[in-house]
Amino acid sequence: MAFESLTDRLAGVFKKLRGHGKLSEADIKAAMREVRMALLEADVNYKVAKDFCAKVSERAMGQEVMESLTPAQQVVKIVNEELTALMGGEEAARVQLKSKGQTVLMLCGLQGNGKTTHAAKLAKYYIKQGHHPLLVACDIYRPAAIEQLKVVGGQAGAPVFVLEGEKPPVIAQKALSYARDRGYDIVILDTAGRLQIDDVLMQELVQIKERVEVDETLLVVDAMAGQDAVNVARTFHEKVGIDGIILTKTDGDTRGGAALSVLAVTGKPIKFQGVGEKLDDLEVFHPARMASRILG
Numbered sequence: 001m002a003f004e005s006l007t008d009r010l011a012g013v014f015k016k017l018r019g020h021g022k023l024s025e026a027d028i029k030a031a032m033r034e035v036r037m038a039l040l041e042a043d044v045n046y047k048v049a050k051d052f053c054a055k056v057s058e059r060a061m062g063q064e065v066m067e068s069l070t071p072a073q074q075v076v077k078i079v080n081e082e083l084t085a086l087m088g089g090e091e092a093a094r095v096q097l098k099s100k101g102q103t104v105l106m107l108c109g110l111q112g113n114g115k116t117t118h119a120a121k122l123a124k125y126y127i128k129q130g131h132h133p134l135l136v137a138c139d140i141y142r143p144a145a146i147e148q149l150k151v152v153g154g155q156a157g158a159p160v161f162v163l164e165g166e167k168p169p170v171i172a173q174k175a176l177s178y179a180r181d182r183g184y185d186i187v188i189l190d191t192a193g194r195l196q197i198d199d200v201l202m203q204e205l206v207q208i209k210e211r212v213e214v215d216e217t218l219l220v221v222d223a224m225a226g227q228d229a230v231n232v233a234r235t236f237h238e239k240v241g242i243d244g245i246i247l248t249k250t251d252g253d254t255r256g257g258a259a260l261s262v263l264a265v266t267g268k269p270i271k272f273q274g275v276g277e278k279l280d281d282l283e284v285f286h287p288a289r290m291a292s293r294i295l296g
């Protein structure tokens with residue numbers, strides 16, 4: 001199960017703390033060293049883990065905690081709050097839909113991370129809310145990708161816009177006029193992925209954004225990739241500009257690193273998470289819930 005080892009490690013640290021009764025600064029320091037180790041083992045970015053522990057230490061060494069009757073419990077509470085803050089705070093970051101006209105969402109990411117599946121998941125999510133999304137096949141290089149989008153789009157109940165013989169920026173532009181004419185209010189662009197980051201891919205995404213007004217660029221990253229996912233996010237943000245992240249496969253054997261580091265490293269929040277292969281397996285990402293889940 002996801003986060004299991006991080007959860008176990010943190011539980012071990014807190015158990016030890018509870019055994020101390022009143023806490024000394026040395027107890028807290030020792031505990032924070034262990035928390036830091038646990039975070040690093042969970043593939044959390046080094047600086048993120050270090051800053052996190054510094055913040056928790058500072059708060060934990062305050063009078064309120066040291067003089068409290070249940071200091072260990074207070075430390076757990078602080079860790080919970082700081083984990084929540086690290087992932088974006090109490091309020092979930094949401095995709096903003098326009099009240100009028102078309103909201104254009106561009107999904108990008110590396111191949112195999114779940115982009116096409118999540119385009120369809122998003123379509124289904126919005127259909128359930130009474131919206132009329134249009135899926136757009138901008139991955140023209142792999143015929144299989146277009147076929148896959150048609151299949152999952154069909155399952156989601158969303159039409160798929162396909163235009164042969166044109167480049168993705170033109171496809172996006174024509175899809176937007178098509179959506180305007182037919183009253184689709186959300187346009188979801190499924191763009192091409194590559195096995196690794198390359199300039200041609202990045203350029204194409206930039207060109208799409210130059211041609212149509214993209215309201216949100218959402219990067220689809222696989223949670224199981226840990227810090228690699230965070231590095232991919234950083235590069236996409238630098239080269240293309242992203243507004244948020246869809247963290248996929250959080251149902252898998254992820255260690256937590258990506259979920260915990262990506263906002264701190266890129267400044268962009270996780271907005272949705274994929275929790276399974278089915279089209280209904282999409283959730284708004286709630287930092288507080290994720291923090292509680294990590295703490296077990």
Ligand code: GDP
Nearest residue numbers: 111112113114115116117248249274275276277
């Ligand atoms: P793309 O190449 O980025 O478009 O990736 P796909 O959408 O084709 O997904 C790659 C694989 O990941 C497929 O087998 C999906 O079923 C699977 N997948 C996508 N999202 C999730 C998820 O949230 N959880 C799990 N377990 N599998 C997922």
